[in-house]
Amino acid sequence: MPEPRFPGYDVLGQARHWDRETTAVVYSRTGPQPALRFFTPAEEATARALLDLLLDHPAPDLLPMIDARLAERQTDGWRFADMPEDDEAWRRTLRALDEDADGPFSSLTEVQQRALVGRVQELHGEQWHGLPAQHVWSLWTRYACTAYYSTPTAWNEIGFGGPAHPRGYLRLGVGLREPWEVADAHSRPPRPPDHQPPGPVPPATDPGRHSRLRAAAETVRANAAAERETRRSNESAWLLPRDGQGFDHTLLRDMRRYQDSDEVDLLIVGCGAGGATLAQRMARRGWSVVVLEAGPFWDPLADWVSDEAASHHLYWTEPRVVSGTDPVPLGSNNSGRGVGGSMIHFAGYTPRFHPSDFRTHSLDGVGADWPLDYGDLRDSYRRVEYELPVAGQYWPWGEPHAYPYPPHPVGGNGEVFLRGAAALGIEARVGPVAITNGRFGRRPHCVYRGFCLQGCKVNAKASPLITHVPDALAHGAEIRADCMAAAVELDRDGLARGVRYFHHGREHLQRARTVAIAGYAIETPRLLLNSANSRFPEGLCNDHDLVGRYVMVQGAPQTSGRFDEEVRAYKAPPPEVSTEQYYETDPGKPYKRGFTIQNISPLPITWAEHVVAQGHWGADLRSYLSDYVHWATLGAMAELLPQPDNRITLAAETDRHGLPVAEFAYSQCENDRMLIRAAREVMESILRAAGAGEVITIDRYAHLVGGCRMGADHLSGVVDHRLRTFAVPNLLITDGSVLPTQGSANPALTIMALVDRAAGLLAAGERSGLRAPA
Numbered sequence: 001m002p003e004p005r006f007p008g009y010d011v012l013g014q015a016r017h018w019d020r021e022t023t024a025v026v027y028s029r030t031g032p033q034p035a036l037r038f039f040t041p042a043e044e045a046t047a048r049a050l051l052d053l054l055l056d057h058p059a060p061d062l063l064p065m066i067d068a069r070l071a072e073r074q075t076d077g078w079r080f081a082d083m084p085e086d087d088e089a090w091r092r093t094l095r096a097l098d099e100d101a102d103g104p105f106s107s108l109t110e111v112q113q114r115a116l117v118g119r120v121q122e123l124h125g126e127q128w129h130g131l132p133a134q135h136v137w138s139l140w141t142r143y144a145c146t147a148y149y150s151t152p153t154a155w156n157e158i159g160f161g162g163p164a165h166p167r168g169y170l171r172l173g174v175g176l177r178e179p180w181e182v183a184d185a186h187s188r189p190p191r192p193p194d195h196q197p198p199g200p201v202p203p204a205t206d207p208g209r210h211s212r213l214r215a216a217a218e219t220v221r222a223n224a225a226a227e228r229e230t231r232r233s234n235e236s237a238w239l240l241p242r243d244g245q246g247f248d249h250t251l252l253r254d255m256r257r258y259q260d261s262d263e264v265d266l267l268i269v270g271c272g273a274g275g276a277t278l279a280q281r282m283a284r285r286g287w288s289v290v291v292l293e294a295g296p297f298w299d300p301l302a303d304w305v306s307d308e309a310a311s312h313h314l315y316w317t318e319p320r321v322v323s324g325t326d327p328v329p330l331g332s333n334n335s336g337r338g339v340g341g342s343m344i345h346f347a348g349y350t351p352r353f354h355p356s357d358f359r360t361h362s363l364d365g366v367g368a369d370w371p372l373d374y375g376d377l378r379d380s381y382r383r384v385e386y387e388l389p390v391a392g393q394y395w396p397w398g399e400p401h402a403y404p405y406p407p408h409p410v411g412g413n414g415e416v417f418l419r420g421a422a423a424l425g426i427e428a429r430v431g432p433v434a435i436t437n438g439r440f441g442r443r444p445h446c447v448y449r450g451f452c453l454q455g456c457k458v459n460a461k462a463s464p465l466i467t468h469v470p471d472a473l474a475h476g477a478e479i480r481a482d483c484m485a486a487a488v489e490l491d492r493d494g495l496a497r498g499v500r501y502f503h504h505g506r507e508h509l510q511r512a513r514t515v516a517i518a519g520y521a522i523e524t525p526r527l528l529l530n531s532a533n534s535r536f537p538e539g540l541c542n543d544h545d546l547v548g549r550y551v552m553v554q555g556a557p558q559t560s561g562r563f564d565e566e567v568r569a570y571k572a573p574p575p576e577v578s579t580e581q582y583y584e585t586d587p588g589k590p591y592k593r594g595f596t597i598q599n600i601s602p603l604p605i606t607w608a609e610h611v612v613a614q615g616h617w618g619a620d621l622r623s624y625l626s627d628y629v630h631w632a633t634l635g636a637m638a639e640l641l642p643q644p645d646n647r648i649t650l651a652a653e654t655d656r657h658g659l660p661v662a663e664f665a666y667s668q669c670e671n672d673r674m675l676i677r678a679a680r681e682v683m684e685s686i687l688r689a690a691g692a693g694e695v696i697t698i699d700r701y702a703h704l705v706g707g708c709r710m711g712a713d714h715l716s717g718v719v720d721h722r723l724r725t726f727a728v729p730n731l732l733i734t735d736g737s738v739l740p741t742q743g744s745a746n747p748a749l750t751i752m753a754l755v756d757r758a759a760g761l762l763a764a765g766e767r768s769g770l771r772a773p774a
Contacts, residue, residue, distance in 0.1 A: 002186075004157070005626045009182035011155045011162040019457065021302060022163045025310040029151050033064035038071040038087065045106040046094045053110070053117050054144045056619040058154075062147035065309075069143070077317035078330040081663065083135050085319075090143075093136050096129035114618075121617070141617065145608035149625070150309035158628040159184060160604050161570060163306035165457050168447025169571040172411040177566070187630065189562055190623045193693025198685040201424050202678070205584035205594055206354070208396030208427050215394035218402035226386040226404030227440065234280060234387050237441025239470035244444040244459055246301035247466070251473045258478055260510050264288040267499055267512030269485045269527065272341015273751045274735035275518030276464030276472065277384075281759035283475040290478045290510060292501050294318075294523075295338030297481040298465055304455035308605045311454035314338065314345045320522065321651045321663040328553050328666045330522075332453070334704045339481060340465035341520070343748055345453050348433040348461045349575040349598060350390050351745040352381050354398035354583055360741050364585045364592045366641055366671070368550075368740040371712045371721040374399060380753035380760075385432075388462035389440055390749075392431015397580035405437045408446065411572030416563065416632035417599045418577055420690030426682075428579040434462035434749075435573055450570045450601060461573075483508075484657055487531040488515055488540055488731065496731045502657045514762075516723075516732040518755075521551055521704040524737040525648040526662040528708070541708075541727040546718050548648035550709050551664065552742040555638035555676040556702035558600060559683035560610060560631045561692025567632045569601040582682065583744050591674040595638040596744045597683055602633055613698045634686060636679035637702065639744045640672040648707050705747050708737040723758040734758060 012030070015023050039047055044063065051062055069075065075086040083089055097105040100116050108116070123133035148154050155162050161169065161181055171178050231238060241248050258264055265287040268275045275291055283289045295316075298304070305311060316335035322328055336342025355374040360367035378399070391405035407430035410418065414430065421428040435446050435456075446460040459466050469479065484502045489509060491497040498511040517524050525548035529539035539547050578598035585592050602610060604625070610633075611624045646667065650660040668676075676699065684695045711717015714726035719738050725731045734755045736747050743750070 005184050005186050006156065006159045006182040007185055009156050009159065011160065012152050014162060014180050017167045018163045018306070019165050022165060022305040022307055025305050025307050026152065026163065029060070029065065033061055034068065036064060036067045038067045039063070042098070042104070043091065043094045045104060046097055049106040049113055050094070050097065050117065050140065051144055053113055054140060054617050055148050056622050058148050060148065060151045060153050062144070065147045066143050074312060075317065076315070076331040078320040078322055080132070080135050080327055081321050081323035082132055086139065089131070089136070089139050092129070092131065093139065099129070121615070141612045142609065145612060146309050146605050149604040149608045150307065154604065157622070158604060158625050160628060161568070163451070164447070164449040165306045165451070166447065168449045172409055172448060172571050174412040174415050174565045174567055176412070177568070184566060184629060187564065189630070189693060190627055191694070193562070195693060196688060198424065198688035199681060201426065201682050201685050202582070202586060202589070204427070204581035205586045206397050206581055208400070208581060210394060210396045210400045215402065219394055222402040222404040223406070226389050230386045230389070231441070233284065234468065234471045235474065236280070236467050236470040237443050239474055240442040240459065240466060242442060244442040247299055248470065251470055252297065255473050256476045256478050258288065258290055260508050263511040263513055264290050265512070266514045266516065267510055268292070268516045268518055268734070269499060270341065270518035270520065270523070270735060271339045271464065271469070271479055272336055272518060272520060272735065273343050273464060273748050274755045275516070276340070276468040277752045277755040278516055278518065278734050278759055279477045279479070280468040280472040281756065282763065283472045283477040285763040288476065289472070290480065290512070292483040292485055292499060292510070293339050293479060293481050294484045295481065297339045297479065298344065298455070300455060300457050300459060300465070304457050306449060306451045306454060306457065308454065308603050311345070314455055319653060319655055319661045321653070321661065322666070323663060324646070324665040325667040328664060328701045330664070334553070334702060335522070339469060339479060340463040343463040344455050344465065346746070346748060347574045347600070348435045348452050349578070349746045350385070350388060350432055350434045350749040351578070351580070351596070352398060352401070353743045353745050353750050356584055357741055357743040360593065366592045368642060368709070370740050371710050371717070377750070377753045377757060380756040381749065384749060384752045384756055387467055388434035389436065390432045390434050391437040392433065393429045395429065395432065396427070397583060403432050407431045408433065408435065408437050408573065408576065410576050411448070411569065412567035413569035413599045413601050413632045414572065414576035416561070416567060416690045417634060417686065420686035420688070421579060423689035424685060426579055426686065427581050428577050430577050433573055433575060436460045446573065448572045450572060450574070450603070452573050485519070485527055486657065486659055488517070488527065490533060490535065490728065494535065494728065496728055514730045514732070516734045518735040520735045521707045521737045522648055522662050522664060524733060524735055525707040526650070529650050530659055536727070541718050541725045541731070543727060544715055546709065548707050549644045550642040550706045550740070551646050551648055551666070551704065552640055552642050552706045553666065553701040554703045554742055554744070555640050555672060555679065556635055557676055557680050557683070557697055557699050558602070558610065558633055558635045559680060559687060559695060559697040560633040561687030561690065562627065562694040563630050563632060563692055566629045568629050569632055570603055572601070574601040575599065580744070589678070591671045591678065593639040593641070593675065594744055595636045595675060595679040597634055597636050597679070597686070600633050600635040604628065607631070610696070610698045614696050632687065634683045636683060637744045637746065638675045638679045639742050640675070641669060642706060642709070642741060643667070643669060703742070703747050705736040705739040705742055708733050709740045710738045711740070722761050723754065732758065
């Protein structure tokens with residue numbers, strides 16, 4: 001390697017300022033490593049040679065970390081339909097390298113090894129030893145980058161500030177450094193800048209509208225009302241420990257507990273955005289509530305760390321299969337596990353849907369119309385924004401509205417976005433994020449440590465664990481962690497009578513008068529399909545073959561630009577600034593619907609995956625990564641259209657409980673591809689206009705929804721506008737699987753607003769055909 005970019009920098013010198021849990025996991029990578037348990041001696045030799053090539057002879061011994069993951073099956077869970085499980089894939093591909101070498105791969109010269117490995121990368125869409133070469137390359141580089149860029153050695157090499165909890169970051173913005181951070185001594189880019197001018201940007205489809213006087217008045221009103229109104233109906237923020245840290249364990253100790261034989265008023269499967277909101281609302285209204293959650297009951301202080309690699313346990317890692325012409329990788333990006341669901345590791349970005357989202361078929365001839373409109377959710381949006389609470393500037397797009405908290409200060413990444421947008425005449429705003437700007441109840445202010453996607457140890461970022469679960473427990477709800485739902489059981493009269501579930505290897509049946517499923521876009525359809533019976537042989541509520549269909553993701557390309565200044569994008573929340581001026585359909589374009597743009601802030605492992613996607617590996621990869629502090633990144637949310645063949649079905653394989661696992665098939669249509677290209681072009685222009693000397697883009701997806709869509713009747717949907725299933729009157733679905741369209745907005749806020757509305761209707765007695773609570 002060339003001369004260090006950050007001479008004298010030692011990230012471990014700051015370890016005395018880190019929390020105990022994070023310090024432990026980081027130091028575990030620096031000391032003696034355990035003996036290998038997965039790789040055989042022959043596989044070890046080949047794997048070491050492969051890692052040396054992929055990462056240009058890294059100093060740390062990385063193989064024990066990869067070996068431990070495979071031995072303990074700490075994989076991402078999902079796999080491509082044309083690939084075996086990761087452990088078997090590693091064995092097969094290492095054996096294939098030896099076969100290509102006509103002997104031990106490790107005995108070849110490095111030039112010969114490089115030629116063989118390079119051939120795998122170049123094959124891309126072709127087969128290599130019976131496996132798709134691009135998926136083999138993804139397997140190798142994903143594990144290699146995770147292992148290396150989780151080490152302090154790599155952090156020193158790229159200038160990363162490292163874990164910053166509980167101290168946080170104070171010096172946000174382009175060119176600013178903390179006292180312990182070291183300036184880049186050799187800030188020349190890895191390759192000469194191309195200095196391409198920004199391309200033209202299309203006209204705004206929603207230019208935004210508001211008067212300054214109205215914006216100021218509504219913002220003041222929201223700020224004054226939020227805390228007072230929230231405390232009257234949800235005291236969660238005041239039920240945390242007095243210092244605002246962690247979770248009050250007395251709530252768990254004193255939690256009401258029901259017997260399986262007790263027929264509770266409401267049984268909920270899943271404790272994420274939908275399930276936790278419903279539990280809190282109905283417990284407040286005096287219903288007896290039990291929640292079954294497949295994952296653990298998290299303690300933010302003890303269970304979460306400011307570390308990418310050690311946050312793997314936050315994600316759903318049970319087996320899943322992905323297929324289709326454009327398969328969707330799962331895991332950290334779109335699947336949660338444990339009390340709080342995927343909002344535990346979401347970025348905190350909480351925009352509303354636009355009024356047009358509820359009438360896309362009527363307006364644009366695509367998608368589907370919802371059986372409700374924006375006005376039906378207006379009060380629920382405001383109520384949930386107050387509870388989270390949401391911070392941001394007055395929002396001029398869609399239906400203009402204020403937020404209860406002012407915007408956060410902007411880091412370097414956000415500054416770059418604002419600079420480029422202003423140069424092109426694009427309206428951009430700071431927010432909206434569900435992160436406290438100032439104290440809220442006992443929740444503390446954000447410290448801008450940048451690890452929002454790894455769980456907020458500070459309790460500043462909202463998640464149902466701290467925004468709704470405490471109040472639910474205080475009002476008598478029981479939350480049973482580590483309980484995997486197996487099937488919804490029906491009585492002879494066709495009503496739901498309870499849910500079969502597994503807890504510590506034993507099967508139970510919890511009885512209930514009303515059942516709500518909130519397992520999200522994969523697990524909810526899977527549970528219904530696994531609940532097939534003589535009345536519903538193709539799956540519960542699946543008389544019309546709608547369960548599992550119309551699953552959607554958003555096209556989420558990420559575009560990065562290289563700047564001469566130090567951006568240090570890892571500081572502050574990952575989303576800070578956004579624009580929605582391309583949200584609506586442009587009648588002059590060949591595609592329908594639109595996209596939004598926000599800044600995002602990939603941490604080192606994620607950034608390495610970006611660079612690998614551009615074809616860089618070996619010394620080239622290390623050189624690019626050493627330039628980490630100079631890059632700013634934008635991400636788009638493009639509304640991809642619902643299609644019936646994008647669906648969840650049951651795969652042939654089963655999980656550890658013997659339940660068939662989900663297979664998710666996904667393929668883009670031409671409208672999707674055109675929309676993603678349009679979003680990429682605008683992001684590239686923004687970064688060019690801000691002064692980027694080089695721009696790169698990676699294609700990806702975000703935010704699963706759909707699979708049990710709402711409809712006006714049983715022929716068009718699985719549930720009605722009250723989220724009650726048409727087929728089983730006392731069965732509700734209260735999660736993102738009910739969304740008929742995706743929008744260009746992150747879905748968490750809309751999911752919570754839908755459930756808030758449904759809970760109000762349920763409590764008000766609009767439950768014809770439902771069993772009323774005792």
